[in-house]
Amino acid sequence: MLPLVLRHSEIARYEGGKLYTLDRRRYPLEKKYYVMQSVKEVAIAIKNMVTQGGGPMELALHALLLAKDQGVSLSDAYEILSSSRPTNKSMANTLKEVIKKVEEGEDLGSLINSTLAAYDEAYDKMSDYGASLIKDGDGILTTCFAEHSFLLSLKKAMLDGKRVRVYVPETRPYLQGSRLTLPSLSQMGIEAYLITDGMPAFFMARGDINIYMTASDAILPDYSVSNKIGTLEHAIAASYYGIPYYPFSLKSSYNSDIKIEMRDEEEVLKVAGRYVTDSSLHALYPAFDIIPPCLIKGIITKDGVLKPFE
Amino acid sequence: MLPLVLRHSEIARYEGGKLYTLDRRRYPLEKKYYVMQSVKEVAIAIKNMVTQGGGPMELALHALLLAKDQGVSLSDAYEILSSSRPTNKSMANTLKEVIKKVEEGEDLGSLINSTLAAYDEAYDKMSDYGASLIKDGDGILTTCFAEHSFLLSLKKAMLDGKRVRVYVPETRPYLQGSRLTLPSLSQMGIEAYLITDGMPAFFMARGDINIYMTASDAILPDYSVSNKIGTLEHAIAASYYGIPYYPFSLKSSYNSDIKIEMRDEEEVLKVAGRYVTDSSLHALYPAFDIIPPCLIKGIITKDGVLKPFE
Numbered sequence: 121m122l123p124l125v126l127r128h129s130e131i132a133r134y135e136g137g138k139l140y141t142l143d144r145r146r147y148p149l150e151k152k153y154y155v156m157q158s159v160k161e162v163a164i165a166i167k168n169m170v171t172q173g174g175g176p177m178e179l180a181l182h183a184l185l186l187a188k189d190q191g192v193s194l195s196d197a198y199e200i201l202s203s204s205r206p207t208n209k210s211m212a213n214t215l216k217e218v219i220k221k222v223e224e225g226e227d228l229g230s231l232i233n234s235t236l237a238a239y240d241e242a243y244d245k246m247s248d249y250g251a252s253l254i255k256d257g258d259g260i261l262t263t264c265f266a267e268h269s270f271l272l273s274l275k276k277a278m279l280d281g282k283r284v285r286v287y288v289p290e291t292r293p294y295l296q297g298s299r300l301t302l303p304s305l306s307q308m309g310i311e312a313y314l315i316t317d318g319m320p321a322f323f324m325a326r327g328d329i330n331i332y333m334t335a336s337d338a339i340l341p342d343y344s345v346s347n348k349i350g351t352l353e354h355a356i357a358a359s360y361y362g363i364p365y366y367p368f369s370l371k372s373s374y375n376s377d378i379k380i381e382m383r384d385e386e387e388v389l390k391v392a393g394r395y396v397t398d399s400s401l402h403a404l405y406p407a408f409d410i411i412p413p414c415l416i417k418g419i420i421t422k423d424g425v426l427k428p429f430e
Numbered sequence: 431m432l433p434l435v436l437r438h439s440e441i442a443r444y445e446g447g448k449l450y451t452l453d454r455r456r457y458p459l460e461k462k463y464y465v466m467q468s469v470k471e472v473a474i475a476i477k478n479m480v481t482q483g484g485g486p487m488e489l490a491l492h493a494l495l496l497a498k499d500q501g502v503s504l505s506d507a508y509e510i511l512s513s514s515r516p517t518n519k520s521m522a523n524t525l526k527e528v529i530k531k532v533e534e535g536e537d538l539g540s541l542i543n544s545t546l547a548a549y550d551e552a553y554d555k556m557s558d559y560g561a562s563l564i565k566d567g568d569g570i571l572t573t574c575f576a577e578h579s580f581l582l583s584l585k586k587a588m589l590d591g592k593r594v595r596v597y598v599p600e601t602r603p604y605l606q607g608s609r610l611t612l613p614s615l616s617q618m619g620i621e622a623y624l625i626t627d628g629m630p631a632f633f634m635a636r637g638d639i640n641i642y643m644t645a646s647d648a649i650l651p652d653y654s655v656s657n658k659i660g661t662l663e664h665a666i667a668a669s670y671y672g673i674p675y676y677p678f679s680l681k682s683s684y685n686s687d688i689k690i691e692m693r694d695e696e697e698v699l700k701v702a703g704r705y706v707t708d709s710s711l712h713a714l715y716p717a718f719d720i721i722p723p724c725l726i727k728g729i730i731t732k733d734g735v736l737k738p739f740e
Contacts, residue, residue: 148708263628287714290698290706292602292626298699298707306711314698314713316602317628318573318660322716325662350628352635356670357663388600388624389608391701396600397608398458401616403624404597406632 121275123304124151126268128236131175132182137189139182141171148303159187159197163204169294173267173335174239176204177211181218181232188228194219207337207381210370239370240268245422246368247272250333253366253418253425256282259329261320261358264291264348265300266335269368269420273333274310286312287323291350293387293405317350321357332358336367336419338378343413343428345369346378352409355416364417366425381407431585433614434461436578438546441485442492449496451481451489458613469497469507473514479604483577483645484549486514487521491528491542498538504529517647517691520680549680550578555732556678557582560643563676563728563735566592569639571630571668574601574658575610576645579678579730583643584620596622597633601660603697603715627660631667642668646677646729648688653723653738655679656688662719665726674727676735691717 124130130142139162143154154170156162162183166176180201187197198219202212218231250273254260258277262270274284286305291297298314305312315323323329332354336345345367355365388403389395413429420426434440440452449472453464464480466472472493476486490511497507508529512522528541560583564570568587572580584594596615601607608624615622625633633639642664646655655677665675698713699705723739730736 149705289628290602292600292628295701295706302711303708306708312712314695314707314711316659316698316715317626318599318602318663319714319716321663321666322659322719323714325720349626349632353628353631353663353667356631357666360666360670385624388626391605392704392706394702395459396605396702397624398613398616401612401624402622404629404633405626406629409632410635 121272121308122268123271123307125300125304126271128178131171131178134182134185137186139179139186141165141175141179144171144175144300145169147299156183156186158190159183159192159200162186163200166201166204172296173265176208177214178236180204180211180215181235184215184218184222184228185232194222207379209338242370242422243268243272246370246420247276249273249420249425250366250368251276251280253364253420254282254284254331258282258331259285259287259323261287261289261323261329261332261354261363262301263289263297263334263351263354265296265304266333266368270333270335271304271308274305275308278310284310286310287320287329288312288314289317289320289350289354290314291348292317293391295392296348317353320354321360324357324361324363329358329361329363332363332365333420334365334367336369337408339369339371339419340378340410343416343419343426344410345416345419346380346408346410349406349409352411352415355411359415365411365415366418366420367411367416368420369426370422378410380410383407431582431618432578433581433617435610435614436581438488441481441488444492444495447496447499449489449492451475451485454481454485454610455479457609466493466496468500469493469502469510472496473510476511476514482606483575486518487524488546490514490521490525491545494525494528494532494538495542504532517689519648552680552732553578553582556680556730557586559583559730559735560676560678561586561590563674563730564592564594564641568592568641569595569597569633571597571599571633571639571642571664571673572611573599573607573644573661573664575606575614576643576678580643580645581614581618581620584615585618588620594620596620597630597639598622598624599627599630599660599664600624601658602627603701605702606658627663630664631670634667634671634673639668639671639673642673642675643730644675644677646679647718649679649681649729650688650720653726653729653736654720655726655729656690656718656720659716659719662721662725665721669725675721675725676728676730677721677726678730679736680732688720690720693717
């Protein structure tokens with residue numbers, strides 16, 4: 121049921137002392153595996169966005185197998201891996217929990233499997249709630265790559281006999297919309313159209329979009345959510361046209377120490393690795409938006425649709 | 431004072447029986463001139479976006495010189511040129527007026543010069559009004575390439591001692607923001623930052639943007655304006671944060687037959703000529719937005735700032 125990029129075997133495969141992951145930076149133009157032979161190489165891969173979304177957590181868990189086989193202590197592995205993407209708190213927390221249980225005598229391989237199974241179960245529950253919010257004939261806007269919960273919501277809605285149509289903003293600068301969401305929807309047999317990041321309001325004004333759904337990176341104390349840059353513009357446009365916005369969240373608790381990462385301007389001056397303008401000019405690249413609760417209809421969690429602000 | 435792409439000599443130069451224009455599709459990565467030897471070749475250049483904005487009108491006027499030297503009738507030239515970009519009514523109207531005057535005995539060369547001089551005078555007046563709306567320290571958002579009126583407004587504001595800072599959305603799919611607006615601002619010594627089309631709301635939320643200014647393609651009977659796709663999303667975000675939006679318009683009369691052109695999906699699937707995703711997937715590309723009057727603070731014309739909706 122899942123598209124290629126979300127299958128466990130493509131995100132992290134440990135084979136013959138090497139760790140393999142589908143290189144999402146080249147996908148779908150190339151289907152190449154990135155090979156890692158040490159915990160440090162895994163940290164570099166995570167830092168360099170070889171995988172993203174839920175990928176780093178899954179890859180980091182498997183890096184513990186590599187550490188164990190190479191005689192690297194799990195606490196050293198934790199330090200190296202958790203510093204690879206400082207804003208990814210859930211990766212760090214999951215690693216910490218698993219390492220604690222290994223130190224208490226549990227088997228690492230079984231723990232990795234049960235951790236991933238728990239995530240899969242959470243995605244399954246979230247997508248039940250997500251599917252229930254989708255109506256027959258809906259035009260659905262997303263942003264970036266909302267992964268399992270979103271894709272499974274659409275698939276379940278379709279299996280319930282609802283026709284759906286998805287509008288996918290390309291999500292510059294990384295183009296996760298073009299490269300990950302669009303091909304994944306296609307692989308799942310879901311009608312989908314790529315648009316640029318400036319187009320959602322056009323389709324809202326025409327009445328073509330009825331619901332807006334994205335992932336979220338964190339929930340803040342006031343129930344704002346943070347998500348990929350661009351999410352806020354579309355949430356404001358959705359609110360203007362009376363279209364409900366639902367972020368998915370794996371957590372029902374909040375994060376109080378959100379810090380917006382300003383990334384390298386080169387990534388905006390370039391598209392797909394090539395400069396599109398004079399390289400001496402300047403750009404700004406805030407990586408995340410914060411969306412205030414007044415723009416959010418509900419947060420879809422594994423325990424139901426949270427509406428703390430109603 | 432004007433940046434390279436807006437100088438008359440770069441937009442249309444008729445020399446030795448050939449017409450030259452700076453190829454805006456390659457600029458600023460390459461500074462190449464596109465050469466045309468017949469009216470048909472000029473029409474093809476206009477159709478293929480070799481120049482845009484006010485460029486097609488200026489190029490089409492010079493194509494009349496080519497027609498005259500080659501013994502092509504001006505009415506045939508009119509038909510060929512005006513069908514090259516059916517939505518560009520002002521190009522067609524300007525050609526029609528000039529041809530009428532030539533048939534009444536006036537000199538074509540002088541008419542071209544006086545027509546361009548009238549435009550330059552209109553830009554000069556519009557930019558006086560534009561500059562008056564800018565305050566010291568303003569962060570200014572634009573979209574696409576708003577040409578003379580916008581750039582001169584900024585320059586005049588600076589000459590009045592006001593500090594300005596411009597946020598330039600790249601404006602996918604053609605990247606006019608990256609390729610035309612950003613280098614032009616830099617050439618004029620104006621502080622400017624490239625951002626992606628999903629970022630304006632982020633900077634508005636931080637209080638970094640105080641005013642939003644764009645060109646416009648047409649004014650509709652209800653004083654909506656049409657402009658490049660993306661303009662509407664940013665106008666909605668501006669309205670949400672209480673930031674005034676001012677489109678520039680050369681016309682103070684309205685256009686009743688606006689039709690939104692849906693362009694080739696390939697242009698969204700590709701960036702700078704290369705596919706960024708699987709070429710078998712689908713995209714949508716509406717070329718223009720319509721911005722309703724409730725989102726517009728005033729329309730900047732050569733006769734002043736029009737506020738018909740207050």
